[in-house]
Amino acid sequence: MRIGVIGGGAWGTALAQVAAFGGREVLLWVRGATLAETITRERSNPLYLPGITLAPTIRATTDAADLDAVDALLVVVPAQHLGCVLSGFAIGTRPLVLCAKGIEAGSRRLMAEVAAAIHPRAPIAVLSGPTFAHEVARGLPTAVTLACADAQVRAALSERLAAPHFRPYASTDVIGAEIGGAVKNVLAIACGVVEGAGLGQNARAALIARGFAEMTRFGLARGARAETLAGLSGLGDLVLTCSSTSSRNFSLGVGLGRGESAASLLADRRTVAEGAFTAPVLLQTAAEAGVDMPVCEAVCRLLEGAAVAQVIGALLARPLREEGV
Numbered sequence: 001m002r003i004g005v006i007g008g009g010a011w012g013t014a015l016a017q018v019a020a021f022g023g024r025e026v027l028l029w030v031r032g033a034t035l036a037e038t039i040t041r042e043r044s045n046p047l048y049l050p051g052i053t054l055a056p057t058i059r060a061t062t063d064a065a066d067l068d069a070v071d072a073l074l075v076v077v078p079a080q081h082l083g084c085v086l087s088g089f090a091i092g093t094r095p096l097v098l099c100a101k102g103i104e105a106g107s108r109r110l111m112a113e114v115a116a117a118i119h120p121r122a123p124i125a126v127l128s129g130p131t132f133a134h135e136v137a138r139g140l141p142t143a144v145t146l147a148c149a150d151a152q153v154r155a156a157l158s159e160r161l162a163a164p165h166f167r168p169y170a171s172t173d174v175i176g177a178e179i180g181g182a183v184k185n186v187l188a189i190a191c192g193v194v195e196g197a198g199l200g201q202n203a204r205a206a207l208i209a210r211g212f213a214e215m216t217r218f219g220l221a222r223g224a225r226a227e228t229l230a231g232l233s234g235l236g237d238l239v240l241t242c243s244s245t246s247s248r249n250f251s252l253g254v255g256l257g258r259g260e261s262a263a264s265l266l267a268d269r270r271t272v273a274e275g276a277f278t279a280p281v282l283l284q285t286a287a288e289a290g291v292d293m294p295v296c297e298a299v300c301r302l303l304e305g306a307a308v309a310q311v312i313g314a315l316l317a318r319p320l321r322e323e324g325v
């Protein structure tokens with residue numbers, strides 16, 4: 001199976017490195033001609049994944065038609081651009097492996113819904129889990145959820161993408177895998193706020209646990225399975241992203257917690273902090289489904305400019321309730 005990767009940010013480049021394991025050829029579509037040339041000639045992506053020497057079998061292109069020659073495509077562009085980018089490719093019946101974590105603003109659709117509307121004949125898979133790109137690219141051990149409804153496609157993709165340091169766990173729960181990845185980014189911002197505001201480790205652990213309850217409530221309401229939400233793409237990724245400044249979402253939260261404005265923190269960013277875009281649309285979708293998500297709502301208020309002390313005070317002043325989802 002020849003693999004193509006759409007998107008030359010940190011994660012697309014790291015996944016190209018995984019797919020190139022063992023000398024297999026990989027074609028990586030990126031947006032800029034200079035970046036494409038640097039990746040192919042110098043075997044590095046200094047813009048998005050500095051310090052990593054890429055496999056010699058990775059070739060980059062800016063021409064969507066070049067990807068007509070591959071058998072399956074990993075789609076690794078930010079969630080808000082996925083629809084627009086995918087419209088530029090002819091996919092037919094080839095599998096699309098969606099690797100972005102988010103919900104499309106406006107349409108309120110998950111990535112699989114966006115992709116299926118544009119390429120209805122393509123089998124859809126979702127790859128998600130606790131995966132900092134720079135660790136994966138360095139060959140450090142990583143496990144992910146690979147969800148796809150089609151058993152044959154799922155098995156073929158799992159086998160093709162597995163490497164000694166990269167272990168896909170197969171699932172049929174595409175919605176569950178998507179929801180874990182989208183919601184954890186919002187919760188990671190909340191945990192960053194706790195860090196930035198100096199609220200302590202107890203508060204961070206409480207946020208992870210109550211945030212997971214929110215993720216589970218929302219996921220179950222959307223048809224996700226509880227075991228997927230408790231797996232790599234849900235709880236696993238939540239724990240990773242809520243614990244480390246390597247996370248762009250957590251770092252954004254740290255800035256908010258220190259009292260910096262969302263506008264200044266997001267201005268001129270080259271890299272994406274998906275939670276900032278997912279938070280408002282997640283809240284709208286949750287309200288529509290009658291699901292209460294107080295932590296995610298607090299993140300929305302902070303992104304809109306509310307004061308940290310006020311938002312934290314309101315969260316803590318909610319009526320006492322029984323524990324559980």
Ligand SMILES: NC(=O)c1ccc[n+]([C@@H]2O[C@H](COP(=O)([O-])OP(=O)(O)OC[C@H]3O[C@@H](n4cnc5c(N)ncnc54)[C@H](O)[C@@H]3O)[C@@H](O)[C@H]2O)c1
Nearest residue numbers: 008009010011012048077078081100101131132133271272
């Ligand atoms: N970086 C990671 O560790 C990691 C791990 C797992 C999943 N992800 C997810 O992968 C997705 C891509 O993130 P990333 O980290 O590779 O990106 P990045 O932050 O490294 O780079 C930004 C990317 O966005 C692209 N971009 C910017 N504006 C665009 C536009 N108008 N149209 C199309 N593309 C545009 C850039 O070309 C670049 O590829 C996100 O959904 C992210 O949550 C990232």
Ligand SMILES: O=P(O)(O)OC[C@H](O)CO
Nearest residue numbers: 129130131132247248249
């Ligand atoms: O840097 P973040 O916050 O986008 O997190 C990257 C990955 O999603 C971690 O699994």
